Amino acid sequence: MKGVTRLLRVLLTLLMMGRAGGIAPSGGYCVGNQCVTVFQHPSDFQSAEAACVERGGYLATVRSTVARDVVFILLATRPGRFWIGLHRPTGCPDAAAELRGFRWVTGDNRSDYTGWATTFDGGCSSPRCVSVSAEDVEWNPVPCRAEGGFLCEHSFKGMCGNLEVGTRGDGTREDGTREDVSYEVSTLGFESADTLSLPPGSVAITNPWGVKFICFSGRWLPAPWSCEIRDGGCAYKCATDPKHAPSCYCAPGRAVNPRNNVTCEEAAEDPCLLLRCAHACYKTGDGYACTCDHGFKLAQDGRACVDVNDCADERQCPRENFACVNTVGGFQCVCEDGFRLTGDQCVDVDECTSAPCEHVCANTPGGFHCSCYDGYKEDPKSPTKCELFCADAECAAVCDPNDGAVCFCPLGYILEERSKANACMDIDECAFGYCDQECENAFGSYACACSPGYTLVNGYRCVKNDDDADADGGTAEGSGASTMPNYVITSRRPAVPHPEPTRQPSELSVGGLVGIIVATVLVVVSVVFLAHCLFNGGGKMESAEARKAPERDAHGLRHVTSNT
Incomplete structure (x- = not known):
């Protein structure tokens, strides 16, 4: 059981590496513990390097004649130029230095082989990045911003050699001819019928019988293997019996091919039809019983299947910063919040690059923290914003x-x-x-x-x-x-x-407020004074007229004298 669990963890990790990125290789070749994949997607040097790293590898280092031959095999039918992992970080080329002052993307200049083109003049104006082509596989410096395909290199442990099996167990058919084998290198995303070694997780398929094997720890395991890895290699579905042994089953009316235990063929009689199993049935001695797909368990009625919470097992998704998400019939390993998948690891996302904080941002594992400048404090309604603050009078x-x-x-x-x-x-x-x-x-x-x-x-x-x-x-x-x-x-x-x-508006000063009050008082005093003047002035005029009236009457009288 421990071996199966280890197999599951290793192969899940490799499969996640194979799914990284949005472009697929057009071919690949493996020898020893190394695999090289070729991508024809036009990219500049920096983009090509990032694409290889995202897939758990690096731009290919052609350090030996064997590596040169692998590159030649991959590029034989592919036109154009392809980036390799050789570049000059700074300075001018130096004919006396190792690799003429160039370095591999792995950070060293160790190499048992050099393949500089004869046209490379070694001047300071020469380009800093190197590419090769199928014409001569020579190292040609070209501008790093130029576009071309690229070669990625991957290193593995526990590689498997070529599979040699046959119906008689010695790699030959009953008629004496050797059985053909094709390979699916799903961890790197290519298929091959001619490669010297295979990385863990690769699937070998024999022809014509369709028997499947998976590479694990340097050896080939026959199908069906763990149902959690590519449905155990089953053509239809994979299930586990009460002893937790994986087995393949087929749709009603079809039966598993006994030659390979994974494909389905027409069944003359299907004993499982009478059981009306929700998923599948398996042979138990002289009879048959119902079983369920991986990720489900048999209900009490012996026929129905109910979902199992796979994430309840703490051994699922054990790697750092990974989280388990239960799905119908299984589970999925995803990165925790604040992390993103890079290669086969969940790497912290630096949220501060998007400037989420109004003042100061500090990145933290899986998140970030905002703080404010002196004289400010966190806005209680919005933690990413700041407002003025004073702690004194x-x-x-x-x-x-x-x-x-x-x-x-x-x-x-x-x-x-x-x-x-x-x-x-x-x-x-x-x-x-x-x-x-x-x-x-x-x-x-x-x-x-x-x-x-x-x-x-x-x-x-x-x-x-x-x-x-x-x-x-x-x-x-x-x-x-x-x-x-x-x-x-x-x-x-x-x-x-x-x-x-x-x-109240904070920009209103004390001086401004006093000015408004003073102006108001002056206006009121002026109005009162004007009213007072008008009232008193009218009274004086009337009195003057009254005083003048007797004088007019006096002047208007005539003196009358008596004749007597």
Whole structure:
């Protein structure tokens, strides 16, 4: 059982490596512990190198004549140039240095073979990256931004040699001819009928019988193998019997081919039809019994199948930063949140590169953390944003560096203009009567409280408690109780319309407020003075006319003398 578990883990890892990336190789060849795959997708040197790394390998290093021959085999029928893992990081070529100053992408310059083209002049202006072609397999420096195909190299442990099997067990058929074998190198994404060795996870298929084998730890295991790896090699479906042994089964009316134990053929009689199994049945001595696909278990009725939570087994997805996701009939290994799959590993994603924080971002394994500059604090409504903050009665104002007249203060503060540096002064909200009863000022906010016998509602209202009323209709407020008020900090942005103490514009300074008051007083005084002048002036005019009236009458009289 331990061997099966180890097989499962190794092959799942290799299969994940084979699925990386969006392009597939057009061929491959393996010898010894090395495999080389060829990609015809046009790429520059940097993109080609990244594509190989993503697949768990690196750009091919042609260090020996054997490696050169492998490259020649792969490129024999493929036109164009292909990148190999040789480049010059800096400086000019040096004919006396190893590899003329070039290095392999593995970081070394060790090589038992060199294949420089005769046209390479070795000047400082020569390109820094190297490619080869099928024409001569010579190393030709070309510009790194040029496009071409590329060759990836992979190293493995536990490689298998060519499979030699036959119906007689010695690699030959009953007629004496050798049985043909084809290979599916699913871990690297190519098929081959001519390769010297195979990496773990490769599948060998014999012809004409279709017998399958899988490579594991340097040896070939016959199908059906573990149902979790490519359905055990079964043509239809794979299931495990009560002894946890994998077996293949077929659709109703078809039976497993006894020659290879994986393919299906027409069945003259199907004993499983009478059992009406939900999934499959298997032979038990003289009879048959129902069994279920991998990832399911047999229900109590002996026919139905129910899903099994494979992720309940802690041995699933044991690698670092991997998580197990249960699926119908199985499970899937995925990267945890904040990680992405690179090759066969889950690598931390640096979320800070997308600038999620308003001020400072610190990347953490699987996530990130935001912080604020001095004089700011985290916005409680949005952890990635910051807002001005002052922990004292007076703080320096934050002004626009390009316009010193534009300054800002935290909520609950008012700007005071000064000759040297503007300051933010705490607003005493308690002076405005925002609380029904008790009020205590705080930096940037305030707190309302109620007297004993009252309950604070909505942060500022005090409502009398019904159970505190005495028999005479009075309240406990006059009883002399020494209970202290229960202060509740009122939000600087109250949810209710009243009293909203801190919604006053922070840019209004104390000097500006005094100016408005003085101007208002001057206007009122002017109006009163004008009214007074108009009233008194009218009275004086009337009195003057009255005084002048007798004089007009006196002047208008005639002196009459008597004749007698």
